[in-house]
Amino acid sequence: MQIKQQKSFLGQPRGLSTLFFTELWERFSYYGMRAILLYYIIAKISDGGLGMNHSIGLAIVSIYSSMVYLSSILGGFLSDRILGAWRTVFIGGILIMFGHIVLALPFGQPALFVSIALIVMGTGMLKPNVSEMVGSLYSLNDPRRDAGFSIFIFGINFGAFIAPLLVGQVAKTFNYHIGFLLAAIGMFVGLIVFRIDSRKNLSKATYYPTDPLQPEDIRPLIFKSTYGIVAVILVIILMSLYDSLNLKSIILLLSVLAVMVPVIYFIKMLTSRKTTREERSRVRAYIPLFLAAMLFWSIEEQGAAVLALFAHDQVQLPGWLNATWFQSLNPMFIMLYTPIFALLWIKLGKRQPKTPTKFGIGLLFAGASFLVMALPGLLFGTSNLFSPIWLIMSWALVEVAELLISPVGLSATTKLAPRAFRSQMMSMWFLSDAAASAINAQIVQYYAINTEVQYFSLVGGITIIAGLLLLTQIKKISNAMVGID
Template identity: 55%
Template structure:
């Protein structure tokens, strides 16, 4: 798609028509993912007689966090495959197939083995799909197209419409009828997404996405194979040592993955910055991305605890009866996307209305971190006022999610957009993988942090994380002028 064609394409609410294809594909992918995640924790901790796996709640929360970390960690694989082998279009399609079969595995009542198989399939599939759809959206616009941020806002709105409906449908079926029935509906959602992608993809997507932008050469293949063999051997050795030392347990594996999730983005930043394929200006922009990456990690650590810490709060400490009607605890997972859907039109209008007068991306991050911290201050109040043994009004959770989603609107679509703008040409999809590695690192850290969440520590748990978020916002504000200079003309 040429630049001129990009500029005149306004078929989808003033945006390129290809945005509709990618948005609806993401709608169904997120429907399947968030529907499954809305009931996953409850499925793991439910008793055997209630169709669950009877896991300890703390271990289950850590596993859910580390599962989320693996999902986004695998985006490195998806970005590499798209950049060097298949291109974005084919990589997204194959990823969707993996996701669908992962949900089918969960729909089978086969206990822990089915859970493990499902996790592996969904991790691989989401890693192939997520970063490349976002990169393909960026490819619909020229670098100076002022519609970019509003376009990504519409993408996020579509994502969250699917995310809103899925906990209500999948959550009710899973918690009130049968967990495996809920998982089967998630599989069907991904199937619908693939159908839409096949029908519209060839007609409306950027043709550049049908081939790898930096195809791997024969000379590069041999050292790549040796790197893969080295990684596999190292992993096997580590697991053998853990087995011999008695640390090859659920918590031991969680700790290992946490370490890997933190080290991968560090290694990736070093690799991109040192690459001879990256120009001086591109290198400066990648360096400017580092503090934004750190801020994103902290934000996602708070936001992603909605499926663990706040999910446990909803189940154990929230009034779940309204006028005789029982509210499934999984329904609270719809609050996140609900507020994004409500906020998106305003923020999409705001950035277009402000034009070049809008705050820079680093300043939007600053404001987002402040709101993220305030959302946890909101959770301090019911704990401080009523203690941990009284079921409180669900409005406290509504308030907390209403605040944190302002933070998400300031960080998530902006982060997606700025990542595509700061990406070196040779690392387009792989740089987008860095955006998802922020979420991966955040959830890996959460796998450790959630262990501190108990009835005795709740107040200080919420207080400590809230204060830390605001302190980080102040530090980012202090270095923002330097970051803006390193961005080399990118806003």
């Protein structure tokens, strides 16, 4: 359902303004919190931190990212079947805000885990449904549609750009808790914008589920939920009996879960009677793209973990430069590169590379971004402090990879989805990030100053080899896509 708009926002439906600013402030709160999270976890208690060791801090940040993307499946279900998009987004924003407020209170490790749980649930409810609401502003043939999404994505990146600059500086000037409070205020502003503007600017259809639960659906849902809860309790009991109920084991368990979920989805789609032979071929073609996306996200998501630690411990920073500010490089390069890539694809038209080719080249850039990070330690020794230029070059390379993989992969996901699994296939794209971050939660624990050259070289080298292998399979994958470019 499309709304008739008398007023416009940059030539777009007025509702885009509501969603633009809601998501801008949500991303401000998310990336602001994430910019200082690792530093808060590993800082000494006397310096206002939690005093945890570096390896477990890196693992916590990684599994946090994984669970955020994994929870998007639950957010989509709640919106489609129970609450509707508007209520799901609003409740999600409230959970995010309270998650940041909990971290703003000096309650130590318990507050950290309560906060992460609230933000994971809230982001999973808000983020995918805001994007879906943007689509609802337009008819399928509306010529403003692509431009509207471009404006929306700019808002996401602008919020992500300013967050580390402001939240990081507040945390440095005052303390971490004030920094987390600023992130909470950002989400509060987003909620106010959404609450006031949405009623007059968004479709009434967003207040209702698109596929509401029927009475006959409720009992099976209760049984499935009960089985899940019982399974979790049994796992906890078993871990306790074997004296394995500790943070590292819980992170490992969550990592296995995040990797297994997409595996189950693929098996379900490939074996379903609802999937035609042609669609099955397309799903098989999607698998190498999914694995390539996982490798890319694995490197990209380490910006808030391994690269953040490198910036903190091994970069020679002038007094005015805050280590958190490097987190703004990601959205900054995205905003710089996006118009260049948009013009490039328009200019090339039908001559532009096929989807698997873009993925393969993207992996080469992603792997190169880590090989660059191996060079300073290899050339000068890891006991020295290095120029910030190494981090800048690394982010400049990996963001080229993002524009070759992320928007292209999202488009390919919609094209290759079996008709009976269109919504679930969209979840698969988020699951590639969830699985990648889950794997990160295990491998980042091997990163340290004395292993950094080997770490960057190995991860970067594996990614480049995978990119080269993918480029040798272009024809095979393209044929399996059955008419989809």
